[in-house]
Amino acid sequence: MSVLMRPWGHLHYRARGPQGGLPVVLLNSLGTDLRMWESVVDRLPDLYCIGMDKRGHGLSATPDTPWTIDDLAADVVALIDHLGIARALIAGCSIGGIIAQLLGARHPDRVAGLVLSNTAPRVGTQASWDARIAAIREGGLAAIAPSILERWFAPGFLASDDVKPWATMLIRNDPAGYIGNCSVLAAVDLTELTPTITAPTLCLTGTVDRSTPPDLVRAMAATIPGAQVLLLEGSGHIPAIDAPEAVAGLIRTFHRGLA
Numbered sequence: 210m211s212v213l214m215r216p217w218g219h220l221h222y223r224a225r226g227p228q229g230g231l232p233v234v235l236l237n238s239l240g241t242d243l244r245m246w247e248s249v250v251d252r253l254p255d256l257y258c259i260g261m262d263k264r265g266h267g268l269s270a271t272p273d274t275p276w277t278i279d280d281l282a283a284d285v286v287a288l289i290d291h292l293g294i295a296r297a298l299i300a301g302c303s304i305g306g307i308i309a310q311l312l313g314a315r316h317p318d319r320v321a322g323l324v325l326s327n328t329a330p331r332v333g334t335q336a337s338w339d340a341r342i343a344a345i346r347e348g349g350l351a352a353i354a355p356s357i358l359e360r361w362f363a364p365g366f367l368a369s370d371d372v373k374p375w376a377t378m379l380i381r382n383d384p385a386g387y388i389g390n391c392s393v394l395a396a397v398d399l400t401e402l403t404p405t406i407t408a409p410t411l412c413l414t415g416t417v418d419r420s421t422p423p424d425l426v427r428a429m430a431a432t433i434p435g436a437q438v439l440l441l442e443g444s445g446h447i448p449a450i451d452a453p454e455a456v457a458g459l460i461r462t463f464h465r466g467l468a
Contacts, residue, residue, distance in 0.1 A: 227255065299322075
């Protein structure tokens with residue numbers, strides 16, 4: 210296990226693959242840790258891939274005080290500085306994609322390219338996030354897990370045994386960490402900032418994504434100069450889990466165009 214100490218506590222990360230060439234930094238969705246990308250990384254053995262558990266998730270600490278999207282982006286910058294990485298391909302899903310958007314807009318010198326998976330400049334509403342936070346405080350993460358899993362995955366995947374580990378991951382999240390990141394999502398709106406991204410950008414969306422539907426992803430891509438949009442048939446909100454071979458292939462092709 211690898212840890213970077215931050216002012217708020219420890220940040221857990223994992224680096225795999227040979228160093229050299231353009232690194233790939235992978236940022237997770239709400240409710241998942243770096244294992245979300247594991248099946249994708251398995252298919253990219255020749256690339257230097259870095260995963261991390263954002264604040265309040267996985268094996269990273271949960272801060273005692275609230276944090277913002279700027280803080281989450283600062284953690285990524287601190288990690289790549291720690292690893293001596295000057296520039297990287299940043300791939301992020303959901304809230305990870307929002308962090309990636311912010312990095313692309315604010316740190317263009319550090320971002321060689323972006324893969325924005327199932328994300329948008331703003332996801333949900335203040336009311337929807339407040340309702341989710343209230344439900345967790347009343348019944349814990351187990352109370353919201355069935356509805357979250359239905360938003361994450363296509364019916365076929367949801368009905369299979371493959372969903373069970375991800376359900377366990379979701380339920381075992383630190384409730385305070387999960388709520389902290391819900392509060393970040395309630396506050397963030399990058400509508401004015403995302404169109405300033407200049408890095409080559411690939412946007413991914415799943416045909417059965419109920420959290421960030423294809424039209425929402427297409428609308429985001431339309432604001433980013435030169436951005437491509439690719440639709441993953443039958444995939445839900447986290448294609449790195451339910452369509453890892455396709456996602457790995459798209460990242461590899463996109464990476465080759467940047468290197």
